[in-house]
Amino acid sequence: MKKFYSISLLFLLCFMLQAKAQTANPDFKFVTTAGQVIEDGATIKSNKAIDNPYGESGKLIKESFIIENIRKQDYIAYIQYTINSLEGKGLGVCFNGECTEEVGVGTYQIDQQQLLATDQTKYTADVDFTFETKGKASITVQLFYQSILSEDGDPFIAGPKVTYEFTSETTGINTTKATNIAYYNVFNLQGIQVLNKATSLSGLQAGTYIVQAYDNKGLISTTKQIIH
Structure with a gap:
């Protein structure tokens, strides 16, 4: 009886693991x-x-x-x-x-x-x-x-x-700036560059911009930012 009980627990555990794997997103x-x-x-x-x-x-x-x-x-x-x-x-x-x-x-x-x-x-x-x-x-x-x-x-x-x-x-609060960003290149939605190698974005007027952030090795991100 004890052996049968152990086998049943093992079977149940395998079934639960298989069910979890099947419910995980496959794509x-x-x-x-x-x-x-x-x-x-x-x-x-x-x-x-x-x-x-x-x-x-x-x-x-x-x-x-x-x-x-x-x-x-x-x-x-x-x-x-x-x-x-x-x-x-x-x-x-x-x-x-x-x-x-x-x-x-x-x-x-x-x-x-x-x-x-x-x-x-x-x-x-x-x-x-x-x-x-x-x-x-x-x-x-x-x-x-x-x-x-x-x-x-x-x-x-x-x-x-x-x-x-x-x-x-x-x-x-960490009051230091993000040290991994060396400078920004910023473009408006018409593709015109409005900032070149700027160390901050404080000079931007309100609007939507494409912001490229660079560290010392090169480009690290390109995002669309809304400035209020």
Whole structure:
């Protein structure tokens, strides 16, 4: 009886592991910029605040992840995010350079984009939490996608998701600037360069810009930024 009981437990464990593997998303996964896989549904706590580098007063906590196309197929995808709570100035989300910023609790969406298997560009998402001196916020970000061959009306598949919980109160505020950024090149939406090798974005007028950030080795990011 004891042997049968042990075999039954082993069978149950194997069944549970197999079921978990089957429910994991087979098409996409989120990966940190350091190369670590983010478990689907994970909650990440973040409190590394810096001076806001985008020409505004206050502080910024930034998180980024890479959207990895596991099957190397062509898809259409969009990002949906839910601001669960917000005590601060705002939460901004960028999906491959398309950016939105919201100042209230709710569910929002960034427009559809093509994720092509032949594209060597890394598909990225950035989440920015801005606040004056103290703040906290919670946001859940999820990918939705379908095959590029799908017909009109076909449903999108719910992909991986991650929740970020931002707080400025655990370790205090780091008042230094982001030391990995050496300078910025900035362009307006007409492609005209308005800043060249600028050490900050404080001189920009209100508007939407394409911001290229460089470190001492070269270009590290290109994002669309909204300056208020």
